Amino acid sequence: MPDFIKLPARSLRLLPWLAVMALLGLAMVSALFRSDTALQIRASRHGISLPDGFYVYQRLNAQGIHIKSITLEQNSLVIKFDSQEQSAAAEKVLRELLPYGFDIARLDNQGASNWINRISQRTQSIG
DSSP: TTTTTTOOOHHHHHHHHHHHHHHHHHHHHHHTTTEEEEEEESSSSSTTOOHHHHHHHHHHTTOOOOSSSSEEESEEEEEEEESHHHHHHHHHHHHHHOOTTTTEEEOOHHHHHHHHHHHHHSSSOOO
């Protein structure tokens, strides 16, 4: 066996741990730079109920718009998409579909800055 392949026993024991740490780091970095976008639908007046999430899903799907998820959050319907293009197309369809009385707003993707603020004691500003 060539000399450059022979490693000390201690190094061989650390090799799997180093590989696991490298994969974990790679997963964390990819999570920081995700570019999913979201729309938030809220009732602009008291007494108006939110549209049904399944109805919204069916209408957007019929237009060829892929939805990542639909959830209820703080009296609003949040729809997440994989890309800005899907989000913009969905916003256009929803403005035509939903009656007067609903606010449709884009939610900022705070990916990296949100994670950094969670692990840091001080609020960070990126960019």
